[in-house]
Amino acid sequence: MNQTDPDTAGEDALALLNLIDAGGAAAPRRLLLEQHGSAAAVLAAGPRAWRAAELSEKQIDRLRTPQAETLDRASRWLGDPNHHLVAWNHPDYPPLLRRAPSPPLALFVVGEPALLWHPSVAMVGSRSPTPAGTDNAADFSRALARSGLAVISGLAAGIDTAAHRAALDAGGLTVAVLGTGPDVAYPRSNAELLARIGQVGAVVSEHLPGTQARPEHFPSRNRILAGLSLGTLVIEAAERSGALITARLASECGREVFAVPGSIHNPLARGCHRLIREGAGLVESAIEVTAALAPLAAELADGLRRRLGVPTTSGHASDEAMPPADHAGHASVTHDDHDGRERVSGAPPQAQYADPDYQRLWNALGYDPTGMDRLVDRTGLTIAELSSMLLVMELEGRVAALHGRYFRNR
Template sequence: MPHDSALPAWPLLLRAAGGRAALRRLVEVHGDAEAAVAAGPRAWRAAGLDEDAVARLRAPDPDRLARDRDWLAQPGHHLIGWDSPDYPALLRRIPSPPPALWVVGDPDWLWHPQVAIVGSRSPTATGADNAHAFARAFAQAGLTVASGLARGIDAAAHLGALAGGGATVAVMGTGPDQVYPGAHRELAARIAAHGCLVSEHPPGTGPRREHFPSRNRIVAGLALGVLVVEAATRSGALITARLAGEAGREVFAVPGSIHNPLARGCHALIRQGAALVEEAGEVVQALAPVAAELAEALRGRLSAAAAAPTFTAQTSAAVKLPADPDYQRLWDALGHDPAGLDELSGRTGLTVGVLSSMLLLMELEGLVTADHGRYARRP
């Protein structure tokens, strides 16, 4: 799928830094980034760009733009703008979505049903083990795990998803070429190979204190729900949980010992209405309705059947599939012996990201079984 339309225009707009809302408004009014750039200073001001941003658009920094072009020319590097059909549907719904996303890896994973796992940067051994175990179980159930690439719970979640044979998405508080903390460079490379790294900041942007709370809204916005594992009463994880609730997403919390100060944030969330969960299956079951909604949006993105994801087109006396012909193609490719995503991709011609979304929906409907990332028809 093409992910890189209007590449020269989007770096210009993002480097102008005219504010998220103003950039989105400018692009919406003119249809796409190229038309927005060509519209000129009067249109830029009318959209809400201040004079500094207008000046940067009129006389852009050639060194920074060259850096952006060089970065985008590398394999696996993408820029997805607000005007792109590949912009994640769920992220569009948050109060302040980023105008564009810099992505390392496969951007299709941004459309896959995700659950975010967040928590303390200094967890107990039990907390880190719980995050790893939940993430591994989510991956084996067909969900992608999102987190923020930080130390502690974030890292345990990313590693658990990878151990489960699944994909994971890391939202960065730096530019896409700057891994923070530096000790996570190897982890970041593994995530890019089995998921993707995402940032709203252009290449060369180093770690800044104000970027990390802002990053949390993207973690929450990409996910169907957020699971908090060990968090103090004042922590970034609770900010993520609050943002998730404000965006209409599900919030889950793992309870802990009353003697553990890192359990108090989770207990506070539970008192405020977050779902207390003890195993991954509870989260998967709770997210089933919104996962189906995301599958519907995905089919619209692929210009497939516009019908809601109800199983209506009967293929046999016992099995019903959506009217979308891709589901019939996938069903025909599935057998009674488990097959991995790469094998199914080869059989169907569909991308791994698209297949994952479809298989999750079919699993929730009881049509397929999933075991360690391999899928088969349910007997």
């Protein structure tokens, strides 16, 4: 699921890094990638083609004189098998973000890029929340993660940190979108949290490795948060805050915006009250969020299935056929009888997959949580293949996950 794995990096990876490092407006560089098919072909096209695409002279100068130290650092970062670079013109580029205004030229990803296709909610709010705001962020994040939605936030102090930690502690999926390079924690106190998310979730940045925090990066970061998510939930926010910027960007993307109300005496509730007056959904529980987003989650699941639906020739006869998906052709919010948790399911049912690899994976799963390494041993499939397949099966309600371990949904 990446544009530049270590075994295929080479010339085009370096060219893409050079194109990213050129900076400036992304639209002309996206156009060049679409016209020429690869970053290496873009560089080979030369200044005449660059000017025709309306690159600025500053961008052209940067392409002519690559920053060797910067590109070398980024190339070394890509040498880690858990590090990926997904370009705008690659089919694995997240479809929701592709449809958003001003999508990034490329994404640096720590973790499996397929996770960026997972139905998700952006959770944002104050960097200095009240104790009640912190509790609300944790409660909503925990419930959303258990429902099957991913929780996306910006790794900032306060609400962001509470949301990420609660999703991880619930055994769910969380994604951190950074305003720094993918290897730079901001604030520094979240370095351990950043590493943890990279191991079991995903970390995303449009900035080259080593890029430090700059004020202008964070509004730009917020557009990625809004663009990757089905909806944005604001927990606590003052009337002028970055959280309200994210909410506005989500609205501009055509996505749902939700806000949690608070006391009229709490200045950090005023931003939420303003959003509600302007049409945001007033929510008091995660069930209200999952119910509103279920149809959109189904659409995203269908897109992922089409992306991953190419049959393979490997495999063997099945031992036990997979049951049909546990829903009726559309996304819905259901309750698990065993733990009372609400879950989002989506995508049309199938009696069983024609692809024998999916059947092999089903046979390798049991009702006890099984780690990825054990599944690799049992199936002979790679971690990348298993991650993508498990994501599809989880969206269909066949498989559940807990703390990075997978089991058949009861």
